[in-house]
Amino acid sequence: MSTTPVATSSRLNHVRYEIRGSLAHRALELEAEGRSIYKLNIGNPGLFGFRVPQHLRDAVAANLDRSEAYCHQQGLSHAREIIAAQQRSRGVTDSSVERIFIGNGVSELIDISLRALLNPGDEVLLPSPDYPLWSAATLLNGGTPVYYSCSAENAHFPDPEEIEKLITPRTRALVVINPNNPTGAVYSRELLSQLVRIAERHRLVLLADEIYDTITYDDAEFVPLAPLAGAVPCLSFSGLSKLHRACGYRIGWLSLSGARARTGDLHHALDLLAALRLCANVAGQWAIEPALTGPDTSAALTASGGRLHEARRAVLDSVASSCFLNVVAPQGALYAFPAIDRALLPGFDDEQFALQLLEQESVLIVPGSSFNLGTRQHFRITLLPQPAELRDVFSRIERQLARGAEPARHVA
Ligand SMILES: Cc1ncc(COP(=O)(O)O)c(C=O)c1O
Incomplete structure (x- = not known):
């Protein structure tokens, strides 16, 4: 019996969709092992308690x-x-x-x-x-x-x-x-x-x-x-x-x-x-x-006091108090796209960071380079979780970044 793998189309050679790529697969494995993971890789409102009107x-x-x-x-x-x-x-x-x-x-x-x-x-x-x-x-x-x-x-x-x-x-x-x-x-x-x-x-x-x-x-x-x-x-x-x-x-x-x-x-x-x-x-x-x-059901979510408004607030506050992060405040959609300060973390690599954040802090985000970006200091996070969850997520992100800033202590 032949063991030659079935060849696939070369058209796929450069096609990527990391939002549901290897990190997301790893998150599923960790969940199967019993870990609870913050999965913030995808803008899927139904997974965060939002209902269709x-x-x-x-x-x-x-x-x-x-x-x-x-x-x-x-x-x-x-x-x-x-x-x-x-x-x-x-x-x-x-x-x-x-x-x-x-x-x-x-x-x-x-x-x-x-x-x-x-x-x-x-x-x-x-x-x-x-x-x-x-x-x-x-x-x-x-x-x-x-x-x-x-x-x-x-x-x-x-x-x-x-x-x-x-x-x-x-x-x-x-x-x-x-x-x-x-x-x-x-x-x-x-x-x-x-x-x-x-x-x-x-x-x-x-x-x-x-x-x-x-x-x-x-x-x-x-x-x-x-x-x-x-x-x-x-x-x-x-x-x-x-x-x-x-x-x-x-x-x-x-x-x-x-x-x-x-x-x-x-x-x-x-x-x-x-x-x-x-x-x-x-x-x-x-x-x-x-x-x-029918009635507008989204304006209340983005207005002051609304769930998306407050989630965005939680992200902006967390980034403002971070030692490592900065962000252009999102004006629309369901995501923030923070960047790390390269002066503080010169060796930072967005993919490596995303994997470590998942393994060590149980948070799944998407590295910025997954969005066909030449630089590697961003990540994308969705605004769909509850604001309190986002504050918790950013404290985990900060902890992980601090580990990266002190590699000697981390290795020891
Ligand atoms: C910019 C953009 N375009 C298209 C889509 C796909 O939307 P749909 O669910 O309608 O296929 C998405 C989904 O996240 C998106 O962010």
């Missing part, structure tokens, strides 16, 4: 009998009409039901969109750090990621001049993640308008990942990209996973906007790829109407 759950339950057949490849038409109406109310004046595609989460639609767009060697401008699915889906669809910097030194904002310098004849698309995962940056109207002008000048497609939508803190305001883009082709992504805490429903959508004369072929390609996977989960689509037309 009752009116969304009721809508799904009430419509299960109508969820047994495949639906249209783009999604239930009444749900798409609701999404198109939201787009129109936000200023995408000609949004309509046939320009909306519902998918099994934004994740599936990111893959479909890049598959629809890219030829081998086409370049996609991605933020660094990025949400790593964007890099993975670019590579899997034959594209080449080209990173523009969103460094802490620039408050995690992109520099439009740098972006423009990275453009080549092969550049096809500009990905904008706003509010940003992992950094929490929220982009201003002025910055977004500059990005639109770049796309216009260089005939790029805008890919706006807006899954965190209005999850913003303090005075930050979420500005959707599509209304600013006008005639520039733009795919805007959002869904139920974050704002409506319904990750498990696997419902996301994309809205196609821009001059119809330029987007006809793209529309056709998206439709074909959507048809190949038949349709998105039908039961979950019944939650779209109550989510977009």
Whole structure:
């Protein structure tokens, strides 16, 4: 009997998703041995006691009998009409039901969109750090990621001049993640308008990942990209996973906007790829109407006294009192992206630290380099735990960093 391993696709050679990678596997092993682990590697609200709002759950339950057949490849038409109406109310004046595609989460639609767009060697401008699915889906669809910097030194904002310098004849698309995962940056109207002008000048497609939508803190305001883009082709992504805490429903959508004369072929390609996977989960689509037309259930979480607001406060206080850490305060989304002070910990390596933190302090975080970042001094932590848990987590992080600062004593 042959023992030769089954070969896998070389397309996967550079594909990584460390949010659920080797550290997360190790955490499961430790749990199986009876250890209790703070698993802060993933923005999955349902794991932290958040519930899907009752009116969304009721809508799904009430419509299960109508969820047994495949639906249209783009999604239930009444749900798409609701999404198109939201787009129109936000200023995408000609949004309509046939320009909306519902998918099994934004994740599936990111893959479909890049598959629809890219030829081998086409370049996609991605933020660094990025949400790593964007890099993975670019590579899997034959594209080449080209990173523009969103460094802490620039408050995690992109520099439009740098972006423009990275453009080549092969550049096809500009990905904008706003509010940003992992950094929490929220982009201003002025910055977004500059990005639109770049796309216009260089005939790029805008890919706006807006899954965190209005999850913003303090005075930050979420500005959707599509209304600013006008005639520039733009795919805007959002869904139920974050704002409506319904990750498990696997419902996301994309809205196609821009001059119809330029987007006809793209529309056709998206439709074909959507048809190949038949349709998105039908039961979950019944939650779209109550989510977009019912009461706002997230504003109270991010307002002063709300759970996410207080969790963010706990992170900011902990970092402020740390000897080793600094952070650009997240203005949106569900994460903070602290960095260590290299002067105090010159040999710091984010992956090694994350493993030691897991082994010694039972805390699972994601190293910053997992987000396609060239430097190795950041980590990402989700804001979803209770504030008191986050304070405990940061005292463990501080202890681990102190061990790193005094290696001689630690070895002894
Ligand atoms: C920026 C970003 N885009 C897309 C996704 C995927 O969302 P979905 O659950 O809709 O697939 C996530 C999930 O964390 C995300 O952070």
